Amino acid sequence: MAILLDNNSKVLIQGITGKHGLFHAKGCAEYGTNIVGGVTPGKGGTFVEDFAVFDSVAEGKQKTGANVSCIFVPAPFCYDALIEAIDAEMELVICITEGVPVLDMVKVKNYLKGKKTKLIGPNCPGIISPGMGKVGIMPGYIHKQGNVGIISRSGTLTYEAVHQVGAAGFGQSTCIGIGGDPVRGLGFIECLELFNDDPDTDAIVLIGEIGGNDEEQAAQWIKKNCKKKVVSFFAGRTAPKGKRMGHAGAIISGKGGTAESKIEAMKEAGVPVADRASDIGKTLLEAMNG
């Protein structure tokens, strides 16, 4: 089995009539994901290519039995789309959209407390369980089924990691892009917990970057709880202080959030850290053979 996304996932695409929504709905369906339709308010009852369109998430869920929703709507409308998906009690919501205002996410994050829904993102590539399905924008073909879980704040750096993990001879159970925003759904620790309990995951690759202290906390969690092998990489050793490095969350402020602090925390927890982005596969291989 994989985590979060598997053969039982039925997926609705919120914003399916938009250019990106439709493009990626097709990509996910081609990969084998069960895309049961999409949501665009006002266009319910129509079809876009082969996908049924519903007026609301609740309607789509009722008519298709969907349990996962993936959001491609533009940032100004994401807050509404997220609350709607949470209210419809979707088990998993993946928000791909970049540029959601942080105070909107603060509200969403508080709204999620005590709710059934697990949120991934925003500003993320999505999730893929190779061989079962993908919900997101990653190139499916670079992945192969296997026993390594990947958690990352980045998009293309995750593809890089997948590529290297594959070259080192390993496949992936599930890869989760948790997103590059400062306030987001699932964090490293929640994903680590899921992988830790997943019998088909033997090792975990954790890819972090500057900003915040999620990686430091993840290191402490790993030290105390993790039964699986973990290797890591952190981007942004050369990033200047106070500058936003592409991702809204990738900024070193004050004394916190540096790559050094994260690397030190991981090493202290006994987690090997790849020195260079090109060494992720090698570091995993060493850990697996060690």
Added chain:
Amino acid sequence: MNIHEYQAKQLFKSYGINVPNGQMATTKQEAVNIYTQLNVESVVVKAQAHTGGRGKAGGVKLVSSASAVEEASDQILGMTLVTKQTGAEGKLIEKVLVEETSQIEREIYLSLLVDRETANVVCVASKEGGTEIEELAEHSPEKIAKEYISIHTGIRSFHINALAKQLEIPKPLMKEFRSFCQNLYYLFITHDCSMVEINPLVITKDQHIIALDGKVGFDDNALYRHSEIQKLRDEKEEDPREAQAAQEGFSYVSLDGNIGCMVNGAGLAMGTMDMIKSFGGEPANFLDVGGSADAQKVASAFKLILSDESVKAVLVNIFGGIMKCDVIAEGLITAVKELNVSIPLVVRLEGTNVEIGKKILENSGLKIQAASTFAKAARQVVQLANQA
């Protein structure tokens, strides 16, 4: 996006937060007129620039006559202010704030920001105002109070009482402190601020609470819903290349080195910079062309990198997902021909249609070095930059 102190103070004032009387001037004559209108003995003339440490750098002067105001503004207007934050090139000062002085009894530190860990607004405060909060956090963390405010409840009296206790606000001032806190919180939420910092917030000898300085930052992602805030943007405060990149839809950050980088994705872009450094090179920039960039975008990103004259070699690192390597290759070739590029260019492509992409580069007849791996690409570009 950040704004100037004089703009922050206007915003404070419109929310009922006390600030010293004063106005912004762009000439020494305007400064003198403001002084005359204020009709007080002494004023401060403060350089307006998006940086801390202005006082230490000679950008703040306390003066007590019209001629002294004229002299001070003459010195500050047109000066290049160099602080720890501006770096060696400094900032050209074109505006000063002329405002009345305050009789200070005590200086406090107070700020509001979004706490990413708890997803709350957090109010950070200290009795010890005037110094940098980072320094205080390092040396005396026990002197810093933090109140976490849920966005659902907003700031309540128990938050304010806890802050007042820490800051030792005298009882008779509580009413004023309470409305100050409420107004500041409301301002923060209403305008999608990322940070509001008042350092120092002062208690005056005649027992009032006044914001003597003000630093306000806004969430760039939320600017679309605040047209009044967008008008406060001072483009001169921004790196021209960073501003241009933002307009064209990609992220760019200027750095001090000589190796230009073009990468898709922020994480991979940082990883590439780190890699260059680890082989002894110095990146000239961070550039994320984005996940869905096309040939056109690649070309304009390339132009932007080359507009930096310190760039001696360029590394292109693209992991094609949605973005296909052949499209990237075509875009690069167009840009190289159009711009008549003479400096070395190392390209590493991986992912979708990589073989076609590599062929296109090989057959172009251009001096583009295709690298087979990420590490080789970085090593190669460092060598080339060092030889240049």
